[in-house]
Amino acid sequence: MRITPAEVAALSLSIKVALLSLVIMFPPGLLIGWLLAKRTFRGKTLLNTLVMCPLVLPPIVSGYLLLILLGKHGVIGGFIYRAFGIEIVFSQWAVVLAVSIISFPLLVRGIVTGMESVPVELENAARTLGASPLKVFWTITLPLAYRGIIGGTILGFSKSLGEFGATIMVAGNIPGKTQTMALAIFSAVHLGEDASVYRLVLISTVVAFVALWLTERFTLR
Amino acid sequence: MADSPKIKLNFRKCLGNFTLEVNCTLKRKVSAFLGASGSGKSTLLNCISGTPTPDEGEITFGEEVLYASASKINIPPEKRRFGYVFQEGYLFPHLTVAQNIRYGQPSPRKSSPAIDVLEISELLQRYPKELSGGQRQRVAIARALAMEPRMLLMDEPLAALDSALKDRIIPYLHHIKDAFDIPILYVTHTFSEAMALADEAFLIADGKIVANGEPHQLLTAPSVMPIAQLTGVENILFLPVTLSDKTLGVTALEIGNQSLVIPYTEAEVGEVVPVAIRAEDIIISLEPELPISARNILRGAIQGLDIKSERTWVSILVECHHLAVKITHEAREQMELREGREVYCVIKASAINRLWD
Numbered sequence: 001m002r003i004t005p006a007e008v009a010a011l012s013l014s015i016k017v018a019l020l021s022l023v024i025m026f027p028p029g030l031l032i033g034w035l036l037a038k039r040t041f042r043g044k045t046l047l048n049t050l051v052m053c054p055l056v057l058p059p060i061v062s063g064y065l066l067l068i069l070l071g072k073h074g075v076i077g078g079f080i081y082r083a084f085g086i087e088i089v090f091s092q093w094a095v096v097l098a099v100s101i102i103s104f105p106l107l108v109r110g111i112v113t114g115m116e117s118v119p120v121e122l123e124n125a126a127r128t129l130g131a132s133p134l135k136v137f138w139t140i141t142l143p144l145a146y147r148g149i150i151g152g153t154i155l156g157f158s159k160s161l162g163e164f165g166a167t168i169m170v171a172g173n174i175p176g177k178t179q180t181m182a183l184a185i186f187s188a189v190h191l192g193e194d195a196s197v198y199r200l201v202l203i204s205t206v207v208a209f210v211a212l213w214l215t216e217r218f219t220l221r
Numbered sequence: 222m223a224d225s226p227k228i229k230l231n232f233r234k235c236l237g238n239f240t241l242e243v244n245c246t247l248k249r250k251v252s253a254f255l256g257a258s259g260s261g262k263s264t265l266l267n268c269i270s271g272t273p274t275p276d277e278g279e280i281t282f283g284e285e286v287l288y289a290s291a292s293k294i295n296i297p298p299e300k301r302r303f304g305y306v307f308q309e310g311y312l313f314p315h316l317t318v319a320q321n322i323r324y325g326q327p328s329p330r331k332s333s334p335a336i337d338v339l340e341i342s343e344l345l346q347r348y349p350k351e352l353s354g355g356q357r358q359r360v361a362i363a364r365a366l367a368m369e370p371r372m373l374l375m376d377e378p379l380a381a382l383d384s385a386l387k388d389r390i391i392p393y394l395h396h397i398k399d400a401f402d403i404p405i406l407y408v409t410h411t412f413s414e415a416m417a418l419a420d421e422a423f424l425i426a427d428g429k430i431v432a433n434g435e436p437h438q439l440l441t442a443p444s445v446m447p448i449a450q451l452t453g454v455e456n457i458l459f460l461p462v463t464l465s466d467k468t469l470g471v472t473a474l475e476i477g478n479q480s481l482v483i484p485y486t487e488a489e490v491g492e493v494v495p496v497a498i499r500a501e502d503i504i505i506s507l508e509p510e511l512p513i514s515a516r517n518i519l520r521g522a523i524q525g526l527d528i529k530s531e532r533t534w535v536s537i538l539v540e541c542h543h544l545a546v547k548i549t550h551e552a553r554e555q556m557e558l559r560e561g562r563e564v565y566c567v568i569k570a571s572a573i574n575r576l577w578d
Contacts, residue, residue: 121311143315
């Protein structure tokens with residue numbers, strides 16, 4: 001089995017984008033997860049709905065909305081273009097943004113589940129022992145929520161690896177630039193390159209399997 | 222011993238349909254709040270610890286205002302430095318015993334004297350799930366003491382333990398009372414625990430303080446029955462010893478002209494000992510001569526009946542002592558119990574517990 005340079009490029013882009021998206025989305029994911037799991041505030045349901053939306057929207061719709069926002073004439077894209085002269089749409093940053101938005105709900109869901117499982121009584125006990133809310137977060141909530149957090153991270157990462165609909169809308173399918181694994185498979189099927197399809201499908205399957213296996217390893221004891 | 226700082230509690234907190242409303246000052250070293258479950262005693266302790274915040278009022282510790290709705294003062298729990306021992310312990314499951322104890326310690330390098338007082342130095346490397354119930358509670362108490370608190374709040378620290386374990390932990394609590402010069406606020410539903418430790422007791426029912434005083438004063442108040450009802454059950458009597466025989470395994474106490482036999486306890490003849498009898502451990506009989514093994518059949522007269530939704534409470538005057546007895550409605554009807562009727566209280570010797578002085 002020979003893997004072509006184009007396939008390697010697609011695979012490495014997928015992994016690079018998924019990792020980058022994780023690094024970018026993890027801190028806000030922790031914050032929003034903590035807010036949703038541990039706080040009551042006005043607009044909580046709205047925040048939750050907004051974060052979870054990409055989970056239920058067709059990815060193609062999320063991608064289209066992103067395209068409108070990020071395009072040269074969009075609210076955000078227009079601002080960035082005027083300020084920095086950078087065009088996001090159809091760049092690798094567009095891929096990162098697309099997979100981030102799509103995988104974010106899975107990451108947050110895992111974090112929320114993990115944090116909800118930490119009894120508030122333990123956190124209150126820590127407070128009486130002199131710990132500030134921040135110390136309680138780092139020393140009690142976070143370590144006790146680790147299974148949910150790892151679960152959400154791996155699921156979100158896997159989702160990022162395989163994202164298709166939103167990516168193709170905002171980033172296009174440019175080989176060597178914005179063509180991820182999923183997009184490469186799509187192209188290969190279209191072009192009838194069966195051998196390439198098999199190789200990519202096999203790699204995808206192995207990556208997904210390993211990710212899921214790791215999730216179970218870490219979250220079940 | 223230096224005077225304990227006065228703790229003033231004057232606040233209100235609504236939780237759903239329930240309202241806790243207290244106004245009292247704690248002056249003694251160990252204060253007990255006594256009440257049935259749902260009476261609001263845990264909420265009271267939580268409000269003092271800082272979570273939740275009361276709706277309005279004031280909480281002061283000595284000169285320091287911890288909470289005042291009028292001036293919008295609310296010291297967060299971590300700044301109050303009140304050690305809190307929870308009924309369930311709430312040890313941190315991901316930390317070892319040693320790490321749990323160090324968590325709140327101001328100087329974590331030093332070993333806390335609480336480790337010795339509670340005899341847990343053997344357990345330091347274990348995780349909470351590897352501890353027995355009694356060990357867990359001792360660690361929880363040590364953790365609260367290791368933070369060098371200004372006051373110790375204890376919410377039914379013994380409730381999750383069986384009575385044998387309770388008896389083993391109570392001496393530790395006594396030791397703490399002597400070894401650490403801080404006020405202790407102890408919440409419980411059992412009178413005997415309050416008796417064992419407290420200098421002053423507050424009776425709390427339905428979110429309000431209904432009586433307060435020294436624990437034995439509360440008991441000898443004319444209305445023993447409501448207290449037994451509120452605290453879930455115990456009759457406490459102070460009776461002089463007339464005979465104590467180790468070989469027979471019994472000690473006899475004088476109750477007016479009658480005698481009450483209890484399991485042998487070390488006591489001088491003439492010494493007054495406090496004993497507790499649970500309201501459901503007393504059987505009412507209409508006849509004095511019964512072919513049964515129970516050692517105590519005390520003559521008395523029904524002084525009052527209080528019919529509650531589940532049970533009937535009977536107040537019986539034996540000599541000059543009131544006994545609260547809990548029976549079913551069916552028993553009351555079949556036996557035609559009414560006020561003034563002469564009855565006999567049947568009590569097994571082993572159902573009578575001597576209290577700690």
